[in-house]
Amino acid sequence: MTPPNSTALSNTLDDFAKISRLCSLCSRMCRHSCPTHLVTRSDACSPVGRALIIELYRGGKSALTEAAVDRLYQCNLCGACKAWCMPRHELPRIIELSRERVVAEHRAPAGTLELDKNTSEFFNVYGEPHDERFAQLQSILKNQTSTAEIAYFVGCTTAYRHPEIASATHTVLARLGIDFTFLNGEKNEVCCGSPLIRAGFIESAKSLAEQNVKAIKESGAKTILTTCPGCARALKLDYPQLGIHLPKKVKVLHMVEFLVKQSEQLAPLIKSPLQTKQTGSILTMTYHDPCHLGRELGIYEPPRQLLKLIPGADLMEFPHNREYADCCGGGGALPKTFPALAEEITRTRLADTPSASNSYLVSACPNCKLHFTETQNQVKETDLKILDLMEILAQVLKERR
Amino acid sequence: MSAASTAFNVNRVKRQLEVWLGKENVSDAEVDKINYSRDAWPLRLLRLGRLIIEAKPDLIVWPQTVEQIQRIVKLANQESIPIIPVSGAGGVAGGILATTGGIIVDVKKMNRVLFLDEESFTVTVEPGILGYELEEYLEARGYTTGHLPSSIYSSALGGFAAARSAGVLSSKYGKIEDMITGLEVVLPTGELLRTKAVPRSSMGPDLKQLFIGSEGTYGIITELTLRIAPSPEETQFASFLFPDLHSGMNAVKQVFRQDLKPALIRLYDENETRFVLSRFKPPSDGACVLNFIYRATKDFVRLEKRTVTKICLEGGAEDLGPGPSKHWWNNRFDLYYPSSMNMGPGMLYDVLDVASSYANLEKMYWEMRKAIEAFGVGTMSHFSHFYPDGGNIYVIFVGHANSPEEVETKYQQIWDAGLEAAHRAGGTLSHQHGVGLLKAPWMPIEHGETGFALLQAIKQYLDPNNIMNPGKLGFGNETSKFPKEGASQ
Numbered sequence: 001m002t003p004p005n006s007t008a009l010s011n012t013l014d015d016f017a018k019i020s021r022l023c024s025l026c027s028r029m030c031r032h033s034c035p036t037h038l039v040t041r042s043d044a045c046s047p048v049g050r051a052l053i054i055e056l057y058r059g060g061k062s063a064l065t066e067a068a069v070d071r072l073y074q075c076n077l078c079g080a081c082k083a084w085c086m087p088r089h090e091l092p093r094i095i096e097l098s099r100e101r102v103v104a105e106h107r108a109p110a111g112t113l114e115l116d117k118n119t120s121e122f123f124n125v126y127g128e129p130h131d132e133r134f135a136q137l138q139s140i141l142k143n144q145t146s147t148a149e150i151a152y153f154v155g156c157t158t159a160y161r162h163p164e165i166a167s168a169t170h171t172v173l174a175r176l177g178i179d180f181t182f183l184n185g186e187k188n189e190v191c192c193g194s195p196l197i198r199a200g201f202i203e204s205a206k207s208l209a210e211q212n213v214k215a216i217k218e219s220g221a222k223t224i225l226t227t228c229p230g231c232a233r234a235l236k237l238d239y240p241q242l243g244i245h246l247p248k249k250v251k252v253l254h255m256v257e258f259l260v261k262q263s264e265q266l267a268p269l270i271k272s273p274l275q276t277k278q279t280g281s282i283l284t285m286t287y288h289d290p291c292h293l294g295r296e297l298g299i300y301e302p303p304r305q306l307l308k309l310i311p312g313a314d315l316m317e318f319p320h321n322r323e324y325a326d327c328c329g330g331g332g333a334l335p336k337t338f339p340a341l342a343e344e345i346t347r348t349r350l351a352d353t354p355s356a357s358n359s360y361l362v363s364a365c366p367n368c369k370l371h372f373t374e375t376q377n378q379v380k381e382t383d384l385k386i387l388d389l390m391e392i393l394a395q396v397l398k399e400r401r
Numbered sequence: 402m403s404a405a406s407t408a409f410n411v412n413r414v415k416r417q418l419e420v421w422l423g424k425e426n427v428s429d430a431e432v433d434k435i436n437y438s439r440d441a442w443p444l445r446l447l448r449l450g451r452l453i454i455e456a457k458p459d460l461i462v463w464p465q466t467v468e469q470i471q472r473i474v475k476l477a478n479q480e481s482i483p484i485i486p487v488s489g490a491g492g493v494a495g496g497i498l499a500t501t502g503g504i505i506v507d508v509k510k511m512n513r514v515l516f517l518d519e520e521s522f523t524v525t526v527e528p529g530i531l532g533y534e535l536e537e538y539l540e541a542r543g544y545t546t547g548h549l550p551s552s553i554y555s556s557a558l559g560g561f562a563a564a565r566s567a568g569v570l571s572s573k574y575g576k577i578e579d580m581i582t583g584l585e586v587v588l589p590t591g592e593l594l595r596t597k598a599v600p601r602s603s604m605g606p607d608l609k610q611l612f613i614g615s616e617g618t619y620g621i622i623t624e625l626t627l628r629i630a631p632s633p634e635e636t637q638f639a640s641f642l643f644p645d646l647h648s649g650m651n652a653v654k655q656v657f658r659q660d661l662k663p664a665l666i667r668l669y670d671e672n673e674t675r676f677v678l679s680r681f682k683p684p685s686d687g688a689c690v691l692n693f694i695y696r697a698t699k700d701f702v703r704l705e706k707r708t709v710t711k712i713c714l715e716g717g718a719e720d721l722g723p724g725p726s727k728h729w730w731n732n733r734f735d736l737y738y739p740s741s742m743n744m745g746p747g748m749l750y751d752v753l754d755v756a757s758s759y760a761n762l763e764k765m766y767w768e769m770r771k772a773i774e775a776f777g778v779g780t781m782s783h784f785s786h787f788y789p790d791g792g793n794i795y796v797i798f799v800g801h802a803n804s805p806e807e808v809e810t811k812y813q814q815i816w817d818a819g820l821e822a823a824h825r826a827g828g829t830l831s832h833q834h835g836v837g838l839l840k841a842p843w844m845p846i847e848h849g850e851t852g853f854a855l856l857q858a859i860k861q862y863l864d865p866n867n868i869m870n871p872g873k874l875g876f877g878n879e880t881s882k883f884p885k886e887g888a889s890q
């Protein structure tokens with residue numbers, strides 16, 4: 001648990017005072033890109049609105065009231081505002097820091113307390129038994145060496161909700177003949193801590209980060225691969241910010257970064273264009289940029305380059321793509337705090353998918369897949385096939401000879 | 402005309418509104434009210450930068466249908482509760498400030514495109530669609546409204562109409578009042594007025610024009626039909642450097658005399674020219690840049706470009722190529738992001754936007770500059786909306802004062818002196834930014850006693866209880882030119 005009223009935290013929020021002040025006085029130049037504003041259409045639920053709430057709080061003019069906390073948590077932290085901000089203000093970071101204050105003042109929303117509880121008791125965001133983290137991956141665990149130089153950091157969502165992404169990743173790496181290990185068993189991968197950092201539970205996140213760094217060190221791996229942009233961001237950017245460092249020689253890569261460097265080996269392994277079982281025709285695909293992978297890690301082209309390796313693949317783009325991509329709705333702990341709002345955002349993104357009929361919606365993030373799939377199953381407005389990029393690749397790669 | 406009562410039973414009204422609109426569409430939360438106590442009026446922002454809380458509404462509502470708005474307005478009228486319509490909240494004159502409390506009616510949830518009439522080249526929309534959202538929708542289908550003010554992100558269609566805005570390409574596409582063919586308005590008593598969306602009519606005065614520019618004082622705009630134009634086949638840029646303002650202005654007049662309508666004609670004074678050319682070349686003293694954007698079919702652009710270039714060169718200009726004009730277009734929003742330069746302690750800034758016929762335009766410019774610079778602040782100006790008979794001036798001032806009190810005094814003195822000079826020179830006191838609170842005291846001066854009395858009589862007829870946006874446009878009994886600091890805390 002986070003200690004109450006940690007002054008170090010408030011100093012951090014003050015470090016960004018100039019930006020939160022300027023944002024609070026902005027003529028709302030990025031409001032049109034804010035997914036939660038576009039649903040609520042409230043000027044308080046917007047980048048400027050949140051910045052003003054932070055300024056009022058910093059200036060002693062407003063306490064963190066229930067409404068103030070709500071507005072601060074009604075944010076996907078997707079970073080779309082940054083793309084539209086000429087001075088490139090890091091407003092999402094400031095909102096994260098304000099959430100640390102909320103947590104320190106014991107005012108965190110119930111949904112986020114559950115996240116904190118789950119990760120501290122079970123080391124995963126879903127509150128599932130920790131010893132079942134790899135339960136759904138038994139078949140692929142069998143052939144793993146435990147001493148490989150490459151380790152695959154699976155992450156909570158893949159492990160507990162979308163293990164097929166891990167299976168597909170295993171297939172892709174196996175077809176490429178790449179030896180890798182999991183951080184399972186005694187090596188003990190736990191939640192990367194990203195959801196906690198986003199929700200303001202910084203001390204809990206630190207403890208998870210330390211466990212992961214220990215696990216990675218003990219594994220002896222030199223390269224950590226992950227299919228989850230949230231994990232990649234945590235390991236690459238958040239841990240150093242928390243003062244927790246991986247050994248210098250350890251590289252962290254999202255799988256698309258790793259694979260795009262293997263394009264030459266991949267291309268000849270691709271057996272045929274994607275085909276539907278029903279029609280036999282080539283399918284169109286739309287790539288959705290995950291917020292952490294795109295705006296936070298700046299990785300836009302590698303996933304597209306990988307999809308374009310598939311002969312005849314028709315790669316479509318959302319009207320808002322790359323830096324301007326809209327969030328899937330799953331970011332910033334929103335599904336935990338304001339599930340209806342999150343779902344509405346997911347619905348909008350699904351509805352914006354070009355060529356919605358009988359095509360693939362591809363992301364490179366298990367959380368995007370989770371939210372897209374859950375929402376699609378509920379609203380049944382499209383017949384999109386929602387897949388992770390690893391699943392697409394696994395389908396088209398043939399066995400190496 | 403007395404302002405509507407500010408003392409009403411907020412809880413009871415809130416409960417009623419929640420029944421009609423749903424709980425999630427009504428708020429009296431303090432942080433929401435503070436967020437709705439500001440638009441983009443620099444004076445309000447300067448105060449907000451000091452965390453001064455003022456002009457808060459009692460309630461905010463987000464209706465989704467016209468019927469809901471009618472119900473809200475009827476209730477407010479019965480109980481004399483002030484109503485303040487809000488669209489983008491990007492106005493620059495304090496038009497949405499709830500100086501007497503009341504209910505903010507934010508129309509942004511009414512953001513649908515109702516009908517794209519590709520045969521008639523019109524689009525019918527609800528008032529809460531942001532300028533950017535509408536342009537994005539139209540662009541995907543090969544159209545544009547051509548209404549592209551620098552506030553397309555900040556403002557919505559209802560506000561564009563209510564504050565009588567003008568886009569940066571107004572020379573070609575016209576201003577908002579030229580584009581709107583039909584309006585629907587909920588009157589202050591709750592009745593619905595719909596004007597026919599027709600290209601023109603001679604059945605008496607044009608009623609819709611009464612509401613375009615009424616800034617929420619005559620009713621709430623709930624639907625608009627606008628003309629659209631095809632997305633341009635070709636866009637080209639051109640910049641010329643004239644030895645002085647006068648020769649630049651002459652070239653502009655010649656362009657209109659040749660019956661041409663470039664989408665953009667933008668003439669900078671010597672001060673802003675230095676700024677505009679900072680990344681290109683240092684200009685000689687007094688030199689002024691004139692930018693053009695041509696947007697039309699390829700053939701027409703070629704013709705326009707050839708003729709305009711000839712006019713400018715014959716008028717003594719140096720051809721700078723497309724660079725400065727293109728740079729401005731691609732970076733035209735940059736100036737509007739907040740910066741420490743204007744938001745820092747002791748800083749004061751704003752823009753006076755006035756207009757006049759060519760006969761007075763240059764004289765007005767020089768007199769305003771003299772009047773404003775007398776206060777020790779810097780100015781830079783441009784003429785950004787030209788018509789066959791005249792144009793506007795956009796005078797930006799930036800200065801410094803030693804205390805917050807001095808900032809406010811100086812700010813007010815500059816506005817008074819600048820508008821006084823513009824009035825003396827025969828100009829209108831606002832070309833595009835509207836009146837709000839900022840220019841409310843100038844309404845009788847602008848319209849003359851008879852004109853303003855007529856506007857007031859119309860207000861009295863439409864809104865007998867003065868519930869609609871009290872105090873704006875000078876309607877009401879507020880005597881101070883600016884709301885007192887901390888009013889309606």
Ligand SMILES: Cc1cc2nc3c(=O)[nH]c(=O)nc-3n(C[C@H](O)[C@H](O)[C@H](O)COP(=O)(O)OP(=O)(O)OC[C@H]3O[C@@H](n4cnc5c(N)ncnc54)[C@H](O)[C@@H]3O)c2cc1C
Binds near residue numbers: 441
């Ligand atoms: C960055 C920036 C750039 C700008 N550039 C330009 C420009 O290039 N050209 C230009 O003309 N203006 C410009 N403006 C000013 C501003 O965009 C215009 O005044 C615009 O018309 C305001 O629209 P809004 O939706 O923001 O209105 P709001 O601020 O919401 O409201 C403005 C006024 O209209 C009333 N109102 C709002 N909605 C309704 C409604 N539905 N029915 C009745 N009354 C209503 C309000 O009560 C208020 O009095 C700029 C402003 C900013 C912040």
Ligand code: SF4
Binds near residue numbers: 030085
């Ligand atoms: S992030 Fe940039 S555009 Fe958004 S509110 Fe802040 S200053 Fe304005």
